[in-house]
Amino acid sequence: MNKGYTKGMVLITIILMDLLAGMEFDLFVPSFPELQRHFDLSPFWVEALLSINFLGFCFSLFFVGGLADRYGRKPIIVMGLITFIIGSVFCLWTLSFVFLLIGRFLQGMGVAAPAILSFLIIADAYPLKKQQALMAMLNGLMNASAAAAPVIGSYITLYFHWQGNFVTLLLMGLGTFGMVAIFIPSQPRPAHKEPLSLRGYIPIFQSRPLMLLITHIVLMFVPYWIFVGMSPLLYMEDLGVSLSHFGYYQGALALVFALGSLLFGLIISRCDQKKMLSLSNQIFGVSFLCIALITVMDSRNALVITLALLPFIIGQIIPTTVLYPIALNFMPKAKGRVSAVMQGARLIISALCLQLAGYFYQGSFQSIGIMIAIFILMISVTLFFVIKNQALMTFSKEV
Incomplete structure (x- = not known):
């Protein structure tokens, strides 16, 4: 088989895995108001459909x-995708809300593998700059596809109701499973196999530069997920x-x-x-001011709220692209565990913040804006220390 064709199909398969991991969230959220009415749920229990998914993810x-x-x-x-497919079937077999919660938990468990490991296939094969x-x-x-996901999800919900979104996720899981089975190469097993225990994670937590970098990367994802998780109730219900x-507002950010x-x-x-990261930090400062302003004003204009979030989205672009590969390569023999720590911490914090946002939500952007502004401030502070960390900046030039 042509080598260029094989590499192209591997990249397409990686994209499909990333899309599944992202759309498992974005495609589903437009159906929140319908689910709330169908099962007679409070905002807290609607957000629990996200939190239980995150818990499943973190469990695995x-x-x-x-x-x-x-291994x-x-x-x-492959094992993860099979679990995801089983979870999707449970979500469709909803004799009660409990079945839906079980299905979302299994979906979270299953999607963890492609979400954590997809980019590692590239990290194993290419140098840092590439x-x-x-x-x-x-x-x-x-993110171009993720931009379309809430729009697609909105129309699927409009014409096929909330079940249509889970049918779509099931079909995506089956398609991704087939592509992985055919095109992803089997990796040679390492000669030295570390024991399967939590001790293998200790060196990660002992590395101060790596933990600083992981902390920044984790915090950088949280404001967006707070907004995405709460925006269906805020925009459509209030x-x-x-x-x-609705999908156009959320999709515009992606x-x-x-x-x-x-x-x-x-x-x-x-x-x-280094200069580009400093530019990003300046953009985060502008973002903080924009969010703080509309929070104080307690804006009820959906367009104004969306525009206020754009500087934060723009500020994310450079750090996400530059720093994530550096974190993965900082400990070459522990790429899987480093990726797991980053994804796990991101989802645990996001789940907790979503539950807090759902608990304090009173029909306006104000409580959401306060949480987002606090996290943007922490993101700016941690990025400042990342830029000043000599070990990280030297590593990025040497590799």
Whole structure:
């Protein structure tokens, strides 16, 4: 088989895995108001459908990271996709709300493997600079599709109700499973196999530069997920945005990130990474001011709220592209575990914050805005220390 064709199909399969991991969330959220009415749920229990999914993800991710470092990427991804498919069937077999919760838990457990391990296939095969360029491309393509996901999800809900979204996820899981089975190569098992225990994670937590980097990367994802998780209730239930138009507001943010990532991917090899990271921190400062302003004003305009979030989305582009591959390569023999720690911490914090946001939510952006502003401030502070960390900046130049 042609080598270029094989590499192309591997990249397409990785994109499909990333899309499944992202759309498992974005495709589903437009059906929140209908689910709330169908099962007679409070906002807290609607958000529990996300939190139980995150818990399933976190339950399996530490096993996934260690198993992938021990046995290779492909068999663990295949097992995860099978679990995801079973969970999707449970979500459709909803004799009661409990079945839906079980299905969402299994979906979270299953999607952990492709979410954590997809980029590691690239990290195993390419040097750091090439990884960063491919990361920009993958971010762009994935977020362009993610921009369409809430729009698609809104129309699926409109015409096929909430069950239609789970049928779509089931079909995506089956398709991704087939592509992985055919095109992802089996990785040679390492000669030295570390024991499957939590002790394998200790060196990660003992590395101060790596933990600083992981902390920043984790915090950087949280504000967006708070917004995505709460926006269906805020926009459709309290701001009067129709189901058919809701997806455009949420999708616009992902589209901006996608176009910015693709553009940065074209110029990344000619950029001074340290200067670009400093530019991102300045953008985060602007973002903090925008969110703080509309929070104080308690804006009830969906367009104004969406525009206020755009500087934060733009600020994410450079750190996400540059720093994520550095974190994975900082401990080359523990890539799976490092990825697991980052994904796990991100989802645990996101789940807790979503539950807090659901608990304090009173029909306006104000409580959501306070939480987002606090996290943007923490993101800016941690990025400042990342830029000042000599070990991280030296490593990014040497690899």
